[in-house]
Amino acid sequence: MRCFERLVVLSLKIFIFFLFVGASFAATTIKLKSQVYTNKENIYLSDIAVVSSDNSKFKEFLENLYITDFPQDIFSKRITKKQIKDILEANYINTSEISIVGSYCTIKRSINKLTPEKIKDDVQSFLLRRYPDIEVVSISVPRIRSIQRKNLRIKIKERSKTSSYIYLTYFVYNGNFLLRRISVPVKYKKISYVVFSVVDIRKGEYITREKISLKKYTGNTRHLFTSLEEILGKKAKINIKADIPIKDYMIVPDYLVQRGSNVKIIYNKGIIHIELIGRALENGQLNQIIKVKNISSGKVIPCKVIGRNQVLFIGGSF
Numbered sequence: 001m002r003c004f005e006r007l008v009v010l011s012l013k014i015f016i017f018f019l020f021v022g023a024s025f026a027a028t029t030i031k032l033k034s035q036v037y038t039n040k041e042n043i044y045l046s047d048i049a050v051v052s053s054d055n056s057k058f059k060e061f062l063e064n065l066y067i068t069d070f071p072q073d074i075f076s077k078r079i080t081k082k083q084i085k086d087i088l089e090a091n092y093i094n095t096s097e098i099s100i101v102g103s104y105c106t107i108k109r110s111i112n113k114l115t116p117e118k119i120k121d122d123v124q125s126f127l128l129r130r131y132p133d134i135e136v137v138s139i140s141v142p143r144i145r146s147i148q149r150k151n152l153r154i155k156i157k158e159r160s161k162t163s164s165y166i167y168l169t170y171f172v173y174n175g176n177f178l179l180r181r182i183s184v185p186v187k188y189k190k191i192s193y194v195v196f197s198v199v200d201i202r203k204g205e206y207i208t209r210e211k212i213s214l215k216k217y218t219g220n221t222r223h224l225f226t227s228l229e230e231i232l233g234k235k236a237k238i239n240i241k242a243d244i245p246i247k248d249y250m251i252v253p254d255y256l257v258q259r260g261s262n263v264k265i266i267y268n269k270g271i272i273h274i275e276l277i278g279r280a281l282e283n284g285q286l287n288q289i290i291k292v293k294n295i296s297s298g299k300v301i302p303c304k305v306i307g308r309n310q311v312l313f314i315g316g317s318f
Contacts, residue, residue: 032102073125257284
């Protein structure tokens with residue numbers, strides 16, 4: 001696979017060499033524009049710079065060179081001289097003989113008409129990018145007259161945030177002149193991922209991985225589980241229907257030792273191995289320390305749960 005990848009790269013280099021042979025001897029200049037307004041989502045070199053070269057094919061190749069994406073929810077982006085140089089070199093172009101004029105180009109989103117619907121769309125995109133873990137319930141935009149200019153641009157700034165509201169300010173500019181400042185409150189719900197049942201789970205059944213999954217949930221997560229590991233191996237306390245969030249009261253731990261049951265007490269020390277019968281004074285899960293009464297001596301001793309109705313003596317005297 002690596003040999004194939006190297007062959008592809010080598011072939012590409014040879015292709016570029018023969019396609020633009022003589023380009024290294026031609027005068028080539030890339031002059032970055034200070035700023036551009038556009039609604040494009042994919043930016044090429046011709047969008048942000050003026051390319052000149054004595055080699056027409058090389059000039060055409062450079063003009064169609066992909067530079068960056070410019071999604072609709074982005075309103076401004078800066079492309080630097082260094083970024084252009086890195087892109088050229090990534091395309092196997094020798095930059096030592098290309099003159100790049102200008103430090104950077106600022107790309108700005110061009111908007112000709114502003115409406116309440118446009119504001120809502122912009123706010124929605126802004127929040128999805130900033131807070132991917134929320135679900136927007138409502139966006140309150142005040143009544144405004146439609147604004148139409150040649151080069152409208154916007155800026156959104158967050159003022160504050162509570163557990164259910166985000167307060168934004170929507171700035172509208174015509175060039176560098178501020179036209180409007182609009183307050184936009186947004187009501188939202190936080191998205192969480194909680195454990196759902198995948199199938200019907202009967203009372204007393206063990207919770208296994210194929211019976212549960214994590215799903216998106218926007219309600220109150222109190223009494224719910226946010227990881228599968230929290231409930232794997234536990235038992236259903238009641239019948240649980242499929243496709244519902246599993247709450248803490250629906251399950252119980254799988255106690256390997258039940259309170260009041262007889263257990264085997266194992267004592268290991270060096271070559272000494274003793275087994276006794278005791279009575280559990282507490283419920284116990286695997287590796288949990290519980291109190292056990294030695295039936296022979298009547299003493300209460302600390303033991304570690306190591307199996308079904310089996311405990312390991314860990315200290316004190318019998």
